[in-house]
Amino acid sequence: MNSLEIKSYAKINLFLDIVGKREDGYHNILTIFQMISFHDNIKISIKNGKGIKVITSNKNIPDDDRNLAYKAALYFLIETKIYKGIEIRIKKNIPTGGGLGGGSSNASATLLGLNKLFKKPLDIKRLKEISEKIGSDCPFFLVGGTVLAEEKGNKFKEFLPTPKLYILVFYPGFEVKTEYAYKNFLNHLTKKNIDVSLIINAIKGKRDIEIGKYLYNAFEDGYFKEHKDIYQLFNILKNGKCLGGGVAGSGSCIYTIYRKKGDLLEDFNYLKNYGDVWIARTVSSSEYLKTFNLLEDELCRLLK
Structure with missing residues (x-):
């Protein structure tokens, strides 16, 4: 080969x-x-x-x-x-x-x-x-x-x-450099008492509604304060059929998650008016690794 x-x-x-x-x-x-x-x-x-x-x-x-x-x-x-x-x-x-x-x-x-x-x-x-x-x-x-x-x-x-979810990814047409996000978006950060175990337990329990509820990104407040138009767009989406959403990494993309593919179609058609949008789903380790002839069992070595 x-x-x-x-x-x-x-x-x-x-x-x-x-x-x-x-x-x-x-x-x-x-x-x-x-x-x-x-x-x-x-x-x-x-x-x-x-x-x-x-x-x-x-x-x-x-x-x-x-x-x-x-x-x-x-x-x-x-x-x-x-x-x-x-x-x-x-x-x-x-x-x-x-x-x-x-x-x-x-x-x-x-x-x-x-x-x-x-x-x-x-x-x-x-x-x-x-x-x-x-x-x-x-x-x-x-x-x-x-x-x-x-x-x-x-x-x-x-x-x-890996939770079985569908995702809409929206790109607003501009980039955010990671260095810029750390310098500017975290200025708005008020330390919240965020317990990661809440979303971990929701993932393990396959409780999709709770996964959406406990999504969290520390960059989000600062990003949305700087980009109020994206915040307004995001709020419209959150009032629809999505389970929740947030900023991808340090931005600039935002995403929303859904239990079924059919639930996202209305939001997909709406977002197309404002920028690039893609439909995706979650990918598990086993699905990904089999492409490279690797077994999921090999991953335990990386936790040591």
């Missing part, structure tokens, strides 16, 4: 709290990542010669070593001492600066894809160590599903069962 086509999935955060600032300048967080079916498409090919070539459908995204998929390929080749030419073609659907983790997902999907192409020279634990060098969200995109994580988002606390 000389090439492989894979899906590079987006994520939302069902829970995102800022715990404190770290000495290295980053922030410690407590979050529940959720992989969703909205995705980019990646084709990885082994070529004659040496070197890495990245081609993306979005000309605003760099194709050199600033690209996270390029970095992932470079780390993989160095770690495995494989001296081959690699071409990575990325058809971008996930918007940049939307809080959906598109770049991190591309990087981790590239790591997993290369590992499959070269017959799994690296185990999941070593892949995670490499992914941490690339980005804080990258480790999650190695495992998918529903994950409770802490520190920079790179340390897994628990793998949770």
Whole structure:
């Protein structure tokens, strides 16, 4: 096998709290990542010669070593001492600066894809160590599903069962840089007594209404105060059939969740008048990992 086509999935955060600032300048967080079916498409090919070539459908995204998929390929080749030419073609659907983790997902999907192409020279634990060098969200995109994580988002606390939900993802047409969100949106943060166990228990108990009730994102108040038009739009959606919703990551996308696909169609048609909107569903770890010939049982090693 000389090439492989894979899906590079987006994520939302069902829970995102800022715990404190770290000495290295980053922030410690407590979050529940959720992989969703909205995705980019990646084709990885082994070529004659040496070197890495990245081609993306979005000309605003760099194709050199600033690209996270390029970095992932470079780390993989160095770690495995494989001296081959690699071409990575990325058809971008996930918007940049939307809080959906598109770049991190591309990087981790590239790591997993290369590992499959070269017959799994690296185990999941070593892949995670490499992914941490690339980005804080990258480790999650190695495992998918529903994950409770802490520190920079790179340390897994628990793998949770994936709720069966449908999601609308709305992109308002502008980006939010993560650095900007931390600098500006958290100024509005009044520390709330948020208990993550409420949504964890709702997820484990398959209580969809409670999942919607206990969604939380610390960036949300600051984001909506700066973007009052999006807040008004979001409130209209919350008065409809959705179970709840919030800001994706640090923004700019917002999302709403639904129990059935039919429940979201009215909101989907409404949102199309204001920006780009996509229908998605939750993706479990087992569904994601089987693409790369990995078993869910291997994930227990990442909790140690």
